[in-house]
Amino acid sequence: MTTTGPGGPAPTLAVVGATGAVGTVLLQILSHRADIWGEIRLIASPRSAGRKLTVRGEEVEVLALSEDVFDGVDIALFDVPDEVAAQWVPVAAARGAVVVDNSAAFRADPDVPLVVPEVNAHTVRNRPRGIVANPNCTTLSMIVALGALHAEFGLRELVVSSYQAVSGAGRAGVETLREQLALVAGTELGTTPGDLRRAVGDRTGPFPEPVALNVVPWAGSLREDGWSSEEMKVRDESRRILGLPDLPVAVTCVRVPVVTTHSLTVHARFQGEVTVDRAREILATAPRRRPVRQPRRRGVPDPRRRRRHRPHLGRPGPPRPGRSDGAGTVRVRGQPAQGRRPEHRADRRAGRGGPALNRRPPRCRWLFIGSV
Numbered sequence: 001m002t003t004t005g006p007g008g009p010a011p012t013l014a015v016v017g018a019t020g021a022v023g024t025v026l027l028q029i030l031s032h033r034a035d036i037w038g039e040i041r042l043i044a045s046p047r048s049a050g051r052k053l054t055v056r057g058e059e060v061e062v063l064a065l066s067e068d069v070f071d072g073v074d075i076a077l078f079d080v081p082d083e084v085a086a087q088w089v090p091v092a093a094a095r096g097a098v099v100v101d102n103s104a105a106f107r108a109d110p111d112v113p114l115v116v117p118e119v120n121a122h123t124v125r126n127r128p129r130g131i132v133a134n135p136n137c138t139t140l141s142m143i144v145a146l147g148a149l150h151a152e153f154g155l156r157e158l159v160v161s162s163y164q165a166v167s168g169a170g171r172a173g174v175e176t177l178r179e180q181l182a183l184v185a186g187t188e189l190g191t192t193p194g195d196l197r198r199a200v201g202d203r204t205g206p207f208p209e210p211v212a213l214n215v216v217p218w219a220g221s222l223r224e225d226g227w228s229s230e231e232m233k234v235r236d237e238s239r240r241i242l243g244l245p246d247l248p249v250a251v252t253c254v255r256v257p258v259v260t261t262h263s264l265t266v267h268a269r270f271q272g273e274v275t276v277d278r279a280r281e282i283l284a285t286a287p288r289r290r291p292v293r294q295p296r297r298r299g300v301p302d303p304r305r306r307r308r309h310r311p312h313l314g315r316p317g318p319p320r321p322g323r324s325d326g327a328g329t330v331r332v333r334g335q336p337a338q339g340r341r342p343e344h345r346a347d348r349r350a351g352r353g354g355p356a357l358n359r360r361p362p363r364c365r366w367l368f369i370g371s372v
Contacts, residue, residue, distance in 0.1 A: 010038035011074035014097065016088070018042035018053060018062060021171050022079040022102065027055045043069055070095040078102060093130035100132045104229075107133045107237060114240050116140065118287040119147035135241060136233040138162050138253065142264050143241055148286040149279060150242055154271035157248040160234055160264060164219050164253060167260040168230075169206040174259055176205025180212035181257075189213065211257050219253040228253055 015030075017023045023044075030040065035056060042053055042062045049064035063069050065088060070076060076097040078085055085103035092099050106112040112131045113123040124132055135143065141162075146155060166173035180200055189195050190213035200210040209216050220229030227235075231251040239247045256263075 010036065012039045012041070012072055013037045014041045014043055014070060014073045014076040014092070015079075016043045016065065016076060016092070017079040019044040019048045019051065020079060021167060021174070026077065026079065027053060031056050041069060041073065067091055067095065070097055073097040075100065089131055090129070098127070098130055098132065100134060102134055104136070104233065106131055107135065107233075107240075109133070114237060116143050116147070116241055118144045119241055120243070135237040136230070137168060138164060138230060138262050138264065139234050139237040139241070141262050142266050143238060145283055145286055146238070146266070146268060147242060148282050149268065149270070149274075150244075152272075152278075152282055153274050155242060155244060155247065156269045156271050158238065158250070158269075159267040160249065160251045162219070162230070162234065162251070162253045163215075163256045163258075163263040164230070165258040165260045165262055166207075166211060166255065168219065168255075168262065172206050173211075176203075176207065177211055177257055177259065179203065179205075180210055184212050207255060211255055214257065216255040217252070219255050227251075 013030075015023060015026060018027065019042075027042075030037070031054070040055055040060065042055070042060050043065050044051075044062050046064040048062050051062045052059045053062060054060070065084075070092045073092065073095065074097060076092045076099045078089055078092075078099060079102040080088070082103045082105045085101055085105040089099050089101050089103075089106065101112075106129075107114050109129070109131075111128045112133050113120075113127055114133045114135060115121065115124045116135060117124075134140070142160070146158075149155065166177045169176075180203075183199060184190065184196070187199075189199055196210045196212070196214060200212075204210055207216055208218055218228055220231070220233075223229050223232050230253040234251045234253070235249040238249055239245050
Protein backbone atom coordinates (compact mmCIF):
# COMPACT_ATOMS: atom_id res chain seq x y z
CA MET A 1 0.00 0.00 0.00
CA THR A 2 1.28 3.45 -0.87
CA THR A 3 2.34 5.38 2.23
CA THR A 4 2.83 9.10 2.67
CA GLY A 5 6.27 10.38 3.56
CA PRO A 6 7.91 13.81 3.79
CA GLY A 7 8.19 13.98 0.02
CA GLY A 8 4.67 12.76 -0.70
CA PRO A 9 3.25 9.29 -1.48
CA ALA A 10 5.82 6.49 -1.29
CA PRO A 11 4.96 3.25 -3.11
CA THR A 12 5.24 -0.19 -1.56
CA LEU A 13 7.82 -2.43 -3.21
CA ALA A 14 7.99 -6.23 -3.14
CA VAL A 15 11.22 -8.06 -3.97
CA VAL A 16 10.43 -11.65 -4.94
CA GLY A 17 13.49 -13.91 -4.85
CA ALA A 18 15.14 -11.73 -2.23
CA THR A 19 17.44 -14.49 -0.95
CA GLY A 20 18.88 -15.39 -4.37
CA ALA A 21 22.10 -14.17 -5.95
CA VAL A 22 20.43 -11.37 -7.91
CA GLY A 23 18.10 -10.58 -5.02
CA THR A 24 21.10 -10.03 -2.76
CA VAL A 25 22.58 -7.50 -5.19
CA LEU A 26 19.20 -5.84 -5.60
CA LEU A 27 18.94 -5.27 -1.86
CA GLN A 28 22.40 -3.68 -1.91
CA ILE A 29 21.32 -1.34 -4.69
CA LEU A 30 18.13 -0.41 -2.85
CA SER A 31 20.23 0.37 0.22
CA HIS A 32 22.68 2.62 -1.63
CA ARG A 33 20.43 4.46 -4.08
CA ALA A 34 18.00 7.26 -3.28
CA ASP A 35 15.22 5.92 -1.03
CA ILE A 36 11.91 6.53 -2.78
CA TRP A 37 10.02 3.59 -1.27
CA GLY A 38 7.64 3.20 1.58
CA GLU A 39 7.48 -0.40 2.75
CA ILE A 40 9.83 -2.92 1.14
CA ARG A 41 8.61 -6.52 1.41
CA LEU A 42 11.08 -9.33 0.97
CA ILE A 43 9.58 -12.51 -0.47
CA ALA A 44 11.08 -15.91 -1.15
CA SER A 45 10.22 -19.62 -1.08
CA PRO A 46 8.68 -21.09 2.09
CA ARG A 47 11.99 -22.64 3.10
CA SER A 48 13.52 -19.14 3.34
CA ALA A 49 10.59 -17.61 5.22
CA GLY A 50 11.54 -16.15 8.59
CA ARG A 51 15.09 -15.24 7.62
CA LYS A 52 16.19 -11.69 8.37
CA LEU A 53 17.86 -9.67 5.60
CA THR A 54 19.18 -6.13 5.76
CA VAL A 55 17.88 -3.45 3.42
CA ARG A 56 18.18 0.32 3.92
CA GLY A 57 20.07 -0.40 7.13
CA GLU A 58 17.16 -2.28 8.70
CA GLU A 59 16.51 -5.98 9.24
CA VAL A 60 13.42 -7.20 7.40
CA GLU A 61 11.86 -10.62 7.79
CA VAL A 62 11.46 -12.68 4.63
CA LEU A 63 7.87 -13.67 3.82
CA ALA A 64 6.80 -16.88 2.12
CA LEU A 65 5.53 -16.54 -1.44
CA SER A 66 1.72 -16.57 -1.43
CA GLU A 67 -1.17 -14.65 -2.94
CA ASP A 68 -1.78 -12.55 0.16
CA VAL A 69 1.74 -11.07 0.30
CA PHE A 70 0.96 -8.96 -2.77
CA ASP A 71 -1.99 -7.15 -1.20
CA GLY A 72 -1.22 -3.44 -1.18
CA VAL A 73 1.95 -3.81 -3.27
CA ASP A 74 2.44 -1.13 -5.91
CA ILE A 75 5.50 -2.55 -7.69
CA ALA A 76 6.86 -6.10 -7.53
CA LEU A 77 10.33 -6.99 -8.72
CA PHE A 78 10.66 -10.69 -9.58
CA ASP A 79 13.92 -12.60 -9.89
CA VAL A 80 12.94 -16.26 -9.72
CA PRO A 81 13.19 -19.28 -12.06
CA ASP A 82 11.10 -19.15 -15.21
CA GLU A 83 8.56 -21.71 -14.03
CA VAL A 84 8.02 -19.86 -10.73
CA ALA A 85 7.62 -16.55 -12.55
CA ALA A 86 5.13 -18.06 -15.00
CA GLN A 87 2.95 -19.12 -12.06
CA TRP A 88 3.28 -16.17 -9.68
CA VAL A 89 3.83 -13.05 -11.81
CA PRO A 90 0.19 -13.08 -13.06
CA VAL A 91 -0.96 -13.50 -9.46
CA ALA A 92 0.89 -10.39 -8.36
CA ALA A 93 -0.44 -8.44 -11.34
CA ALA A 94 -3.98 -9.58 -10.60
CA ARG A 95 -3.56 -8.21 -7.06
CA GLY A 96 -2.86 -4.77 -8.51
CA ALA A 97 0.91 -4.63 -8.62
CA VAL A 98 2.93 -3.54 -11.63
CA VAL A 99 5.36 -6.42 -12.04
CA VAL A 100 8.91 -6.09 -13.39
CA ASP A 101 10.08 -9.61 -14.19
CA ASN A 102 13.68 -10.70 -14.67
CA SER A 103 12.93 -14.21 -15.95
CA ALA A 104 12.52 -15.36 -19.54
CA ALA A 105 8.88 -16.34 -18.97
CA PHE A 106 7.31 -13.24 -20.55
CA ARG A 107 10.03 -11.73 -22.75
CA ALA A 108 8.44 -13.00 -25.97
CA ASP A 109 4.85 -12.17 -24.96
CA PRO A 110 3.51 -9.45 -27.30
CA ASP A 111 1.37 -8.09 -24.44
CA VAL A 112 4.42 -7.66 -22.19
CA PRO A 113 6.84 -4.86 -23.11
CA LEU A 114 10.55 -5.80 -23.05
CA VAL A 115 12.05 -2.61 -21.69
CA VAL A 116 15.48 -1.06 -21.36
CA PRO A 117 14.76 2.49 -20.17
CA GLU A 118 17.69 4.10 -22.02
CA VAL A 119 16.56 2.56 -25.33
CA ASN A 120 12.78 2.06 -25.44
CA ALA A 121 11.29 3.54 -22.28
CA HIS A 122 8.17 4.60 -24.15
CA THR A 123 7.05 0.96 -24.50
CA VAL A 124 6.46 0.64 -20.75
CA ARG A 125 3.24 2.64 -21.08
CA ASN A 126 1.57 -0.16 -23.02
CA ARG A 127 1.40 -3.07 -20.55
CA PRO A 128 -2.04 -4.69 -20.88
CA ARG A 129 -1.12 -7.54 -18.54
CA GLY A 130 0.41 -5.27 -15.90
CA ILE A 131 3.78 -6.91 -16.51
CA VAL A 132 7.08 -5.44 -17.71
CA ALA A 133 9.94 -7.74 -18.72
CA ASN A 134 13.61 -6.91 -18.75
CA PRO A 135 16.17 -8.66 -20.94
CA ASN A 136 18.78 -11.26 -20.19
CA CYS A 137 21.88 -9.82 -18.51
CA THR A 138 24.05 -10.57 -21.56
CA THR A 139 21.76 -8.59 -23.87
CA LEU A 140 21.54 -5.80 -21.32
CA SER A 141 25.34 -5.45 -21.22
CA MET A 142 25.48 -4.24 -24.83
CA ILE A 143 22.04 -2.98 -25.78
CA VAL A 144 22.29 0.59 -24.47
CA ALA A 145 25.46 1.21 -26.48
CA LEU A 146 23.93 -0.42 -29.55
CA GLY A 147 20.74 1.59 -29.12
CA ALA A 148 22.70 4.84 -29.14
CA LEU A 149 24.69 3.84 -32.22
CA HIS A 150 21.56 2.55 -33.99
CA ALA A 151 19.82 5.89 -33.46
CA GLU A 152 22.71 7.65 -35.20
CA PHE A 153 23.81 5.20 -37.92
CA GLY A 154 21.05 2.60 -38.42
CA LEU A 155 22.01 -0.90 -37.28
CA ARG A 156 22.14 -3.49 -40.08
CA GLU A 157 23.56 -6.68 -38.53
CA LEU A 158 25.38 -8.03 -35.48
CA VAL A 159 28.05 -10.60 -34.71
CA VAL A 160 28.37 -11.08 -30.95
CA SER A 161 30.60 -13.22 -28.74
CA SER A 162 29.92 -13.30 -25.01
CA TYR A 163 32.26 -14.42 -22.25
CA GLN A 164 29.88 -15.10 -19.42
CA ALA A 165 30.68 -15.29 -15.71
CA VAL A 166 29.56 -18.32 -13.70
CA SER A 167 27.18 -16.12 -11.68
CA GLY A 168 24.91 -16.24 -14.73
CA ALA A 169 24.09 -19.81 -13.63
CA GLY A 170 23.13 -18.60 -10.14
CA ARG A 171 24.59 -19.60 -6.80
CA ALA A 172 25.19 -23.12 -8.08
CA GLY A 173 27.48 -21.74 -10.75
CA VAL A 174 29.55 -19.71 -8.30
CA GLU A 175 29.78 -22.59 -5.82
CA THR A 176 30.84 -24.99 -8.58
CA LEU A 177 33.67 -22.71 -9.71
CA ARG A 178 34.95 -22.22 -6.17
CA GLU A 179 34.86 -25.97 -5.47
CA GLN A 180 36.74 -26.73 -8.68
CA LEU A 181 39.32 -24.00 -7.99
CA ALA A 182 39.97 -25.54 -4.57
CA LEU A 183 40.40 -28.93 -6.26
CA VAL A 184 42.95 -27.75 -8.83
CA ALA A 185 44.89 -25.29 -6.64
CA GLY A 186 48.54 -26.29 -6.23
CA THR A 187 48.34 -29.08 -8.82
CA GLU A 188 49.54 -29.51 -12.38
CA LEU A 189 46.01 -30.07 -13.64
CA GLY A 190 45.18 -28.33 -16.88
CA THR A 191 48.35 -29.35 -18.68
CA THR A 192 47.22 -32.72 -20.07
CA PRO A 193 44.18 -33.25 -22.30
CA GLY A 194 41.27 -34.56 -20.26
CA ASP A 195 42.96 -34.30 -16.86
CA LEU A 196 40.53 -31.68 -15.57
CA ARG A 197 37.52 -33.77 -16.48
CA ARG A 198 38.99 -36.87 -14.88
CA ALA A 199 39.70 -34.96 -11.67
CA VAL A 200 36.33 -33.23 -11.50
CA GLY A 201 34.31 -36.25 -12.63
CA ASP A 202 30.59 -35.59 -12.62
CA ARG A 203 30.89 -32.60 -10.28
CA THR A 204 30.44 -30.07 -13.09
CA GLY A 205 27.39 -28.44 -11.51
CA PRO A 206 25.24 -26.51 -14.00
CA PHE A 207 27.97 -26.68 -16.67
CA PRO A 208 28.59 -29.45 -19.23
CA GLU A 209 32.36 -29.42 -18.58
CA PRO A 210 34.72 -28.25 -15.82
CA VAL A 211 34.91 -24.46 -15.75
CA ALA A 212 38.01 -23.97 -13.59
CA LEU A 213 41.15 -23.44 -15.72
CA ASN A 214 38.87 -23.73 -18.72
CA VAL A 215 36.44 -22.00 -21.04
CA VAL A 216 33.22 -23.77 -21.96
CA PRO A 217 31.82 -22.83 -25.39
CA TRP A 218 28.25 -23.37 -24.24
CA ALA A 219 25.81 -21.47 -22.03
CA GLY A 220 22.23 -22.47 -21.38
CA SER A 221 20.30 -25.36 -22.85
CA LEU A 222 19.93 -26.77 -26.37
CA ARG A 223 17.43 -25.07 -28.65
CA GLU A 224 16.47 -25.33 -32.30
CA ASP A 225 19.07 -25.50 -35.07
CA GLY A 226 21.89 -25.98 -32.57
CA TRP A 227 21.48 -22.62 -30.84
CA SER A 228 21.86 -22.47 -27.08
CA SER A 229 19.15 -20.80 -25.04
CA GLU A 230 21.55 -17.98 -24.10
CA GLU A 231 22.35 -17.33 -27.76
CA MET A 232 18.67 -17.22 -28.69
CA LYS A 233 18.01 -14.74 -25.89
CA VAL A 234 20.64 -12.35 -27.23
CA ARG A 235 19.30 -12.67 -30.77
CA ASP A 236 15.58 -12.41 -30.03
CA GLU A 237 15.80 -9.79 -27.30
CA SER A 238 18.08 -7.51 -29.31
CA ARG A 239 15.64 -7.59 -32.21
CA ARG A 240 12.66 -6.78 -30.00
CA ILE A 241 14.23 -4.00 -27.92
CA LEU A 242 15.66 -2.21 -30.97
CA GLY A 243 12.47 -2.72 -32.99
CA LEU A 244 14.32 -4.62 -35.73
CA PRO A 245 12.49 -7.96 -36.07
CA ASP A 246 14.53 -9.10 -39.09
CA LEU A 247 17.96 -8.01 -37.83
CA PRO A 248 20.60 -10.66 -38.78
CA VAL A 249 22.33 -11.69 -35.56
CA ALA A 250 25.05 -14.33 -35.11
CA VAL A 251 25.86 -15.14 -31.48
CA THR A 252 28.34 -17.40 -29.68
CA CYS A 253 28.11 -17.64 -25.88
CA VAL A 254 31.07 -18.93 -23.87
CA ARG A 255 31.26 -19.59 -20.14
CA VAL A 256 34.52 -18.38 -18.51
CA PRO A 257 35.98 -18.92 -15.01
CA VAL A 258 35.07 -15.47 -13.69
CA VAL A 259 32.80 -15.15 -10.65
CA THR A 260 30.75 -12.18 -11.79
CA THR A 261 30.44 -9.72 -14.71
CA HIS A 262 29.93 -10.79 -18.30
CA SER A 263 32.12 -9.49 -21.15
CA LEU A 264 31.25 -9.22 -24.83
CA THR A 265 32.75 -8.39 -28.17
CA VAL A 266 30.35 -6.89 -30.68
CA HIS A 267 30.89 -6.45 -34.41
CA ALA A 268 28.09 -4.19 -35.61
CA ARG A 269 27.36 -3.24 -39.21
CA PHE A 270 25.46 -0.05 -39.95
CA GLN A 271 23.58 1.47 -42.85
CA GLY A 272 25.31 4.81 -42.58
CA GLU A 273 28.99 5.61 -42.64
CA VAL A 274 30.63 5.38 -39.22
CA THR A 275 33.73 7.19 -38.05
CA VAL A 276 35.51 5.91 -34.98
CA ASP A 277 35.73 9.38 -33.43
CA ARG A 278 32.00 9.93 -33.81
CA ALA A 279 31.24 6.47 -32.42
CA ARG A 280 33.44 7.15 -29.40
CA GLU A 281 31.68 10.46 -28.85
CA ILE A 282 28.27 8.77 -28.92
CA LEU A 283 29.34 5.94 -26.61
CA ALA A 284 31.00 8.31 -24.15
CA THR A 285 27.77 10.30 -23.77
CA ALA A 286 25.30 7.40 -23.83
CA PRO A 287 23.30 6.90 -20.61
CA ARG A 288 24.92 4.78 -17.90
CA ARG A 289 28.15 4.23 -19.86
CA ARG A 290 31.62 4.54 -18.42
CA PRO A 291 33.99 6.54 -20.65
CA VAL A 292 35.35 4.57 -23.59
CA ARG A 293 38.74 3.17 -22.66
CA GLN A 294 41.77 2.80 -24.91
CA PRO A 295 44.15 -0.18 -24.74
CA ARG A 296 46.95 0.69 -22.36
CA ARG A 297 48.26 -0.59 -19.08
CA ARG A 298 45.30 -0.83 -16.65
CA GLY A 299 43.17 0.94 -19.23
CA VAL A 300 41.00 -1.80 -20.75
CA PRO A 301 37.59 -2.98 -19.53
CA ASP A 302 38.25 -5.57 -16.81
CA PRO A 303 35.57 -7.58 -14.97
CA ARG A 304 37.78 -7.80 -11.88
CA ARG A 305 37.99 -4.01 -11.52
CA ARG A 306 34.43 -3.12 -12.42
CA ARG A 307 32.58 -1.82 -9.39
CA ARG A 308 29.57 0.18 -10.49
CA HIS A 309 26.37 -1.29 -11.86
CA ARG A 310 26.93 -0.05 -15.40
CA PRO A 311 28.88 -1.43 -18.34
CA HIS A 312 32.35 -0.30 -19.31
CA LEU A 313 33.15 0.10 -22.99
CA GLY A 314 36.48 -0.18 -24.77
CA ARG A 315 38.25 -0.36 -28.10
CA PRO A 316 35.61 0.92 -30.54
CA GLY A 317 37.03 0.81 -34.03
CA PRO A 318 37.26 -1.06 -37.32
CA PRO A 319 37.20 -4.86 -36.90
CA ARG A 320 40.69 -5.44 -38.32
CA PRO A 321 43.76 -3.42 -37.27
CA GLY A 322 45.60 -1.63 -40.05
CA ARG A 323 42.65 -1.22 -42.41
CA SER A 324 41.64 2.42 -42.64
CA ASP A 325 38.40 1.61 -44.44
CA GLY A 326 37.09 -0.63 -41.67
CA ALA A 327 36.93 -3.65 -43.95
CA GLY A 328 37.56 -7.03 -42.41
CA THR A 329 36.57 -10.66 -42.14
CA VAL A 330 34.04 -11.64 -39.51
CA ARG A 331 33.69 -15.38 -39.02
CA VAL A 332 30.41 -17.08 -38.38
CA ARG A 333 30.21 -20.60 -36.97
CA GLY A 334 30.45 -23.34 -39.56
CA GLN A 335 32.17 -23.26 -42.92
CA PRO A 336 30.09 -22.49 -46.03
CA ALA A 337 29.96 -25.10 -48.76
CA GLN A 338 32.37 -24.43 -51.62
CA GLY A 339 31.08 -21.66 -53.83
CA ARG A 340 28.47 -20.49 -51.29
CA ARG A 341 28.49 -17.21 -49.43
CA PRO A 342 28.57 -17.24 -45.62
CA GLU A 343 25.10 -16.67 -44.24
CA HIS A 344 23.45 -16.25 -40.89
CA ARG A 345 21.53 -19.19 -39.48
CA ALA A 346 18.46 -16.98 -39.21
CA ASP A 347 18.71 -16.34 -42.95
CA ARG A 348 19.10 -20.04 -43.72
CA ARG A 349 15.95 -20.82 -41.76
CA ALA A 350 14.06 -18.18 -43.71
CA GLY A 351 15.32 -19.64 -47.00
CA ARG A 352 17.35 -16.67 -48.04
CA GLY A 353 21.09 -16.10 -48.22
CA GLY A 354 22.60 -13.64 -45.81
CA PRO A 355 25.14 -10.95 -46.62
CA ALA A 356 28.67 -12.12 -47.30
CA LEU A 357 30.52 -11.19 -44.14
CA ASN A 358 34.00 -11.59 -45.60
CA ARG A 359 33.66 -9.15 -48.45
CA ARG A 360 34.92 -5.56 -48.24
CA PRO A 361 32.05 -3.43 -46.88
CA PRO A 362 31.60 0.26 -47.62
CA ARG A 363 33.89 2.57 -45.72
CA CYS A 364 33.62 2.26 -41.93
CA ARG A 365 30.29 0.52 -41.64
CA TRP A 366 31.57 -2.20 -39.32
CA LEU A 367 32.37 -1.24 -35.74
CA PHE A 368 34.03 -3.38 -33.09
CA ILE A 369 33.12 -2.77 -29.43
CA GLY A 370 34.41 -4.44 -26.29
CA SER A 371 32.17 -4.30 -23.22
CA VAL A 372 32.02 -5.62 -19.66
